[in-house]
Structures are given as C-alpha cells and as structure tokens.
Amino acid sequence: MAKKPLLFRGSFPEVPVSKLAVSDNDDGGSSTSAHASGKGLIGTVLEAYNGHLHLQLRPDDIWISILLQFSNYANGRSESLRSKFVSHAGKMGLKVSSIGTLETVDFGALSMAMMNEISNNLKDPTLQEWFLPGFSTTTAADNVTAAATVMATMQQYFSYEFGILCGIPLVTLLGSVED
Template sequence: VSQHINYNAEKFRYRFVNHEGKKEIAIPITGILNSNGSLLEGDFPETIDRLVVKTNEAVEKIDVKSLLECDFSTTTKISLTASQIVLLDMLKEYFSYKGYITCGIPKITLKGTLEDWTKLQEKVIQLRQLDLDMDFWLDRLDPVIWKLVETYKGNIDEEFWSKIISKQSFGSGPIIAGWTTAFYPYKINGKKLEN
C-alpha cells in the first residue's frame, strides 16, 4: 500500500489530506532518544509510535493508524514498529518528520501538604512583621510563595512557570534572571539582590 501511494501521491492526496505540499510533524524526543557521539540511541519504537499518533491526527480524511497498523494477536513490538514505519513512509509526500529536544525544566513536583505551603506563606508574613529591614527581599519572595501555593491547589499559571529562570548576557557578563532569584536575598558579593 505504501509503495502504491508513493507512486501516486498527488493522485490520492485528496483521500488523505486537504493541504498542498508537506506539513511538518514534529515531536519532542527529549528523554526518548539521546546522542552518544555519532550514534543515536534510545527507544526507537516509542519515537515511531509518537510520530504515528501525531501524523494520524494530521490526516484529515481517514484513521490511517487503525487501518494500516499491525494490530493482530501475533503482533510483536518489532512487527508493530515495522508497520508504523511503513505507514509513515506512505505519507512522506504529505508530511515531513522531525524530532526536537526541549530545553528547560520538564517537570516540577511540589511536595508536602497544602498546610505546609500555607504555613510557609504565614512565615513570610511573620518575618515581615518583625520589621527586620528585609522588605527588599520579602517583596520579591512573597508573590512567588503565593504562586507556589496556587500551583499546589491546582491553579497553574503557565506564564509564571515559564519565567522560573533564564540566562541573560550583557557586556559585563551573563546574569541569571527569573523568579527563582526571589529565594536569594543577597548576591554572591554580599550586596542586596533587588528587582
């Protein structure tokens, strides 16, 4: 089937997709495939499966995955992956395939209980009430603690989390920015770290 479709890709385009040319199918491969020198290592069946799922979603006309994937009682992981590769090959005139590595922090886990997190909020309030001239720091720390509590409650602010940390380069050298710096009242040189 794959070879036949490839030989007649334009004739059968309308049976699979509504677009002209090729659409890019891109999947994250961080943690699945890794480079070891000049070799690519990792879980290739998982990578192929993710490409097939994403490609199947992009095919507007039919469910090619259920039609052409090897899904019999005798199917092994190898035969399933082989059938998926053939499926991707069949659609190569309509799609290009790409894997990319994601940067950043892939996952955050807030441990403890909600009571722990609200207790932390209360401790920040109590520190402020002691009037220890720490407002330069607590003004930065307080909103971060509140956001962490909201996250623990399930109210996730993706924009907040996207700004956890960044490296910025200047003529005087790179600096670390982002709200994670709110946990540090002082710079390494002992000077106050302010906004």
C-alpha cells in the same frame, strides 16, 4: 517459564528446530532455536521451499508486506491519492520530541508519536487503526515497523522532524537570600 526452543519443540514436535524457517524470531538470537530469515517474506518462503523446511509465518509478517506494497503504490500515485488522505497542499511539517540523548532516547516511541501526528492530520484519523497490525502475535516492534512504513507512505504529504530534548536538568543556586 519454558525457554522458547522448548516451546517450538512442544508446538511442532515432529519438526526438528533445524528444519524450521520462520519469518521473524524474537528469541534473542539463541543458536539452539529456529532463526529468522533475513530475506524478507518472499525470501523466507523460497528458502523454506528450496530447503524443504517447515514454514512458520505470523499474520504481522504478511501485513507488513502488504503495507510495504501499499506504500510503493501510494508513493507512485501520491498526487492522485492526495485528496483521499489529506486536505493540505504541499508538505505539512510534523515534529515530535522526547527527552534523552542519542544513546537513551526511545526511537520506537518517537516513531509511534509521529504515527499519531500523521493520524491527527489525515482526513480520516481512523486509518491509524487500519495501518497498525492488531493480531495476537503483534509485538511493539511490529507496530514501530508499521509506523515507519506509514511515514514512508505519507512522505509526499508530510515532512518529519524529531527532536531530542537535552540540556541542564536542574539548576541549584547556592548561598543565602542575602547573596
């Protein structure tokens, strides 16, 4: 399998990798490939413009930016929008749990589980399909980012609790039946 820097060169042979600005990069931080801007979507566009760089965007990057702005809008109007999203008053508590420790638990899976809980308690559960990106470029990290954004969007309607189940995984009682 070709390394990603070679894939970049094959996709954009006329653009040196050092002249490529991307909004996201999942190559593990290789110094020989294009690097992601840490400045968000608009910052990446401005960096590319000011540096005369080739700009590479994914639809997921645009979608997450739209979701973030929608979150700001919805949070600023949470009570007037309440009837569009939920049937309950106040905040409904939602809880998800997973087995593990702080070092081993899959926080992405917990976020997606919370997204499912939110969806199950919305007036229209199919909104989950709208919230989550579904592009050919979508990664698991994109879905987790969208789920976290949905949690921020719905924070006036739900409170969130994450449980990490741990303890004694197995008890063995030694001895005989007579003991």
